[in-house]
Amino acid sequence: MRLLWHTVKELFRNLIGHSGTTISSLMSLTLLFLLFDLFWIAAGTSERFYSRLLSDLEMELFLKPATAESAALALHDSLKVIDGVRTVEFVSAAQARERLAELVGTDLLAGYDSANPLPASYLLTFEEHSLTTAAVTAIEARVSQFENVDQVFYGRRWLSKAEETRAIILSLGMILGGLILLAALIGSANNIRLMTQTRAVGFYQMQILGAGKLFLAAPFLMEGLLISGLSGAAGWAAILWVRSRISFTRFEPVLPEPSEIALFIAAVAVIGLISGYLGIRRMLK
Amino acid sequence: MSTDSIVECNNVYMTSDRGEPIFEDVNLKLTAGRSVVISGAAGSGKTTLVEMILGLRFPDSGSVELFGHCLRPRPRRLLKRIRRRIGGVGGVFDLVPRLTVAENVMFPLVLASERRRVCHERLMKMLVEFKLLKQASLYPRHLTRVEYTLAQFARASIANQPLMIIDEPSAGLDPDTYERVFEYLVRVSLSGRSMIILTSQAETGRLPQSDYLRIENGCLA
Numbered sequence: 001m002r003l004l005w006h007t008v009k010e011l012f013r014n015l016i017g018h019s020g021t022t023i024s025s026l027m028s029l030t031l032l033f034l035l036f037d038l039f040w041i042a043a044g045t046s047e048r049f050y051s052r053l054l055s056d057l058e059m060e061l062f063l064k065p066a067t068a069e070s071a072a073l074a075l076h077d078s079l080k081v082i083d084g085v086r087t088v089e090f091v092s093a094a095q096a097r098e099r100l101a102e103l104v105g106t107d108l109l110a111g112y113d114s115a116n117p118l119p120a121s122y123l124l125t126f127e128e129h130s131l132t133t134a135a136v137t138a139i140e141a142r143v144s145q146f147e148n149v150d151q152v153f154y155g156r157r158w159l160s161k162a163e164e165t166r167a168i169i170l171s172l173g174m175i176l177g178g179l180i181l182l183a184a185l186i187g188s189a190n191n192i193r194l195m196t197q198t199r200a201v202g203f204y205q206m207q208i209l210g211a212g213k214l215f216l217a218a219p220f221l222m223e224g225l226l227i228s229g230l231s232g233a234a235g236w237a238a239i240l241w242v243r244s245r246i247s248f249t250r251f252e253p254v255l256p257e258p259s260e261i262a263l264f265i266a267a268v269a270v271i272g273l274i275s276g277y278l279g280i281r282r283m284l285k
Numbered sequence: 286m287s288t289d290s291i292v293e294c295n296n297v298y299m300t301s302d303r304g305e306p307i308f309e310d311v312n313l314k315l316t317a318g319r320s321v322v323i324s325g326a327a328g329s330g331k332t333t334l335v336e337m338i339l340g341l342r343f344p345d346s347g348s349v350e351l352f353g354h355c356l357r358p359r360p361r362r363l364l365k366r367i368r369r370r371i372g373g374v375g376g377v378f379d380l381v382p383r384l385t386v387a388e389n390v391m392f393p394l395v396l397a398s399e400r401r402r403v404c405h406e407r408l409m410k411m412l413v414e415f416k417l418l419k420q421a422s423l424y425p426r427h428l429t430r431v432e433y434t435l436a437q438f439a440r441a442s443i444a445n446q447p448l449m450i451i452d453e454p455s456a457g458l459d460p461d462t463y464e465r466v467f468e469y470l471v472r473v474s475l476s477g478r479s480m481i482i483l484t485s486q487a488e489t490g491r492l493p494q495s496d497y498l499r500i501e502n503g504c505l506a
Contacts, residue, residue: 006395013383202381208339209378210369210396212362 003215010219011226018195022227025191029184029231030238033268036180037235040264043173044254050166054131059140059154061122067148072120075148079122084130084139089123096121119150133160184268185275188228192220192279203283213284221276228272232265289317290353291448291479292338297347299333307333308344309503317447320480320492325500331483332376334500335450338481339371340364352447369396372441374434376452376483380425386436387412387421393444411439414469430457438466442473449473449480 015022061079063072072090079088091099096118124143126136136159140152196203203216243255256264297311307330315321325331336342337349340356349356351367358364372393380389390411394404412418415435420428428436434457441449454470455463473480474492482492498505 003395003398005401017383199383201379202383205379205381206392208341208368208373209392210365210367210371212365215396 007215007218007222011222014195014219014223015226018198021191021195025188025227026231026234028187029228030234032180032184032187033232033235034238036177037239037264039173039176039180041239041253041255043169044256045251046169047166048254049251050162051128051131054159054162055125055128057126057131057136057155057159059124059126059136059143059152061124061143061146061149062151062153063120063122063148064150065119067120069120071148075122075146078146079124079143082139082142084127084135085124086127087123087125091121091123093118093120131159133163181268181271184228184231185271185278188224188272188275189278192224192276193282196220196280196283200283217277217280217284220280221273224272224274224276224279225269226272228275229265229269232268236261236265290350291315291317291319292481293348293350294337295348295350297337297344297349299337299342299344306503311347311500311503311505313498313505315448315479315481317479318477318494320474320482320495321498322482322484322492322495323498323500323505324484324486327485329500330503331485331500332452335373335376335452335481335483338450339368339373339377341377369393370446370448372444372446372449374437374441374449374451374454375456376450378437378441378450378452380433380436380440382425385422385424386417386428386432389425389436390417390439390443392440393446397444399444407443411443414442415439431459431462434458435462435466438469442469445478447478449478451480451482453484454482455484455486 063075069092072092076088076090079085093116097116100118124139126139130136130139133156136154136156140154143149144152206216239255243253292313292315294311294313297308298306299308299311300306311334313321323331323334333342337344337356338351340351340358343349343356343358352370354363354367356364356367380386381392384392387408391404391408394407399407412421415438417432417435417439420432420436425433425436441451451470454466458466470480470482470492474494480492480495482495
């Protein structure tokens with residue numbers, strides 16, 4: 001109990017005795033974590049944007065002109081059971097003509113009243129987990145094997161570009177996030193190292209009297225944990241406050257779940273704990 | 286290894302960083318309840334002996350045993366445990382600058398995880414004994430030399446550790462205070478605690494249950 005009391009007292013002595021360092025630590029870490037939070041929101045928002053965009057992907061299966069209507073309809077069940085396929089829609093030749101007329105107008109179709117050159121087709125949409133180049137290519141290969149399927153079309157290039165963009169955003173986000181957390185770790189460790197250097201004599205004296213590593217390090221570990229955790233929480237508090245004041249009309253930013261935010265604060269507190277250890281490590285040797 | 290052995294140095298040989306010999310075949314045995322007064326000129330190695338006993342420096346050859354344990358750089362936990370059983374005054378035993386006098390004096394009890402009530406009772410006893418009540422909330426930098434030394438004595442006495450090391454007991458003390466401190470040392474000596482007193486003065490007064498040695502040319506005799 002005395003040890004805990006001494007540790008807490010030392011912690012507050014550190015924080016108050018070096019108030020300038022404490023405030024600058026809090027501010028710099030809050031800004032860093034705020035930047036991290038904004039990247040997180042941006043990544044989440046763009047992820048949802050791309051998910052919505054990709055969910056519109058359709059695959060068109062044109063049937064051979066000679067395919068009988070009954071054979072075409074029989075294909076429906078075979079397509080429906082393919083893993084990753086969400087919906088299957090049959091478009092008869094007549095429906096295709098109607099849709100074309102809606103798109104280009106009836107003038108261009110003059111003279112084709114009796115003869116309809118358009119083939120019947122199937123429109124497939126995909127489950128979310130199958131919206132990748134690999135999965136869609138696999139589905140394409142599968143449907144191409146059906147006897148009555150003539151040609152298969154979908155936005156192959158568009159899909160791969162969207163996938164690439166998504167991967168770039170994810171990689172960039174992870175690199176920047178990693179750099180921000182590294183900067184937080186180094187900054188916090190340096191602040192604590194500076195504080196410990198001003199107390200080198202006291203450390204030596206305490207060691208001579210029998211103070212152990214944990215006894216000496218505990219206030220600094222707690223300091224790292226507290227300042228980092230508070231900074232992490234302050235960043236989110238600022239974002240949530242701003243979010244409550246501003247309404248978005250064109251798009252809705254995607255904020256993490258409260259449990260994810262809590263986890264993030266706990267994680268940055270642990271980073272603070274590690275920075276506390278790194279800051280004091282040399283002094284304990 | 287006798288169970289009542291407090292300090293035992295056997296054939297200690299030690300050189301300085303420049304390679305000059307500090308100790309040549311030093312032997313010292315201090316048993317529980319006994320004290321030893323070691324006198325020697327400045328630079329004769331008194332403080333180095335203290336550093337060796339605290340495990341801050343290690344001999345080139347020979348062995349140093351404290352409370353039956355041979356001192357080695359590792360494990361550190363053993364050094365920590367041994368140091369907690371030693372109270373010290375003067376020399377390397379400075380006060381912790383960031384702690385108040387009361388906190389400094391109470392520090393050995395904090396390390397020993399003593400209960401709050403016990404800590405305060407013993408602290409008050411020490412502050413009264415060494416007339417430091419008014420200085421309790423001051424930081425070491427605000428103390429006079431006498432007050433500083435008395436605070437060290439109070440800290441070295443509060444936990445009743447089995448060994449007390451006093452490096453130059455008269456340093457910074459006026460004759461009256463030294464007389465008071467000497468009376469205190471006599472009481473400590475009679476109480477059964479062991480002491481190692483290092484002094485550069487030939488005459489220190491006679492302490493009961495004590496041996497008198499002189500350190501000269503790297504030897505203890």
